[in-house]
Amino acid sequence: MDISxxxxxxxxxxxxxxxNVLSTFAASHDGTLDSFQRKAQITVVWLVPVLGAMLILYLVRQNEPEAIRRKWVPWPIRSLVFGKPRSPHNHRDENLGQAVDFGATGAGGNHGHSSGGSSMGGSGD
Structure with missing residues (x-):
C-alpha cells in the first residue's frame, strides 16, 4: 500500500x-441525562456518521460543558469542539453601586398627583 x-x-x-469515541465519552459523562437518553445519544453517535457525533457534542456542550474533558481534545481542534469561551452575564453587574429611584416622582415632576393636595380627598392632617 502506498503512503499517500x-x-x-x-x-x-x-x-x-x-x-465518535469523544462523543461517546462525553454523552456517558453528561450528568443531566438519564439512562435512556444516554443510550439513545450514544446510538445516534454510531448510527449517524460524523453528523451524529457533532450533534451530540453540541448538545453536551450546551447542557454540561464539563462532561467534555479538555485533555481528550488535541489542541489544534479545541476551539472547534469547545467554541469560543463564553463570558456569562458580563453586563449583569454593570450598575452595581448605582442608586435606582423607584419613587413616584421622576424627572417629570409629579406623576398623577395634583399639586393642590391629596388625591384621596382627605384633609391634610
Whole structure:
C-alpha cells in the first residue's frame, strides 16, 4: 500500500473514530441525562456518521460543558469542539453601586398627583 493512499484513507478513519469515541465519552459523562437518553445519544453517535457525533457534542456542550474533558481534545481542534469561551452575564453587574429611584416622582415632576393636595380627598392632617 502506498503512503499517500494510507494517509488519504487512514487520517479520515482515525478522525472519524476519535470523534465518535469523544462523543461517546462525553454523552456517558453528561450528568443531566438519564439512562435512556444516554443510550439513545450514544446510538445516534454510531448510527449517524460524523453528523451524529457533532450533534451530540453540541448538545453536551450546551447542557454540561464539563462532561467534555479538555485533555481528550488535541489542541489544534479545541476551539472547534469547545467554541469560543463564553463570558456569562458580563453586563449583569454593570450598575452595581448605582442608586435606582423607584419613587413616584421622576424627572417629570409629579406623576398623577395634583399639586393642590391629596388625591384621596382627605384633609391634610
Amino acid at each position: 493512499t494510507l494517509l488519504i484513507v487512514g487520517v479520515p478513519v482515525v478522525l472519524f473514530l476519535w470523534l
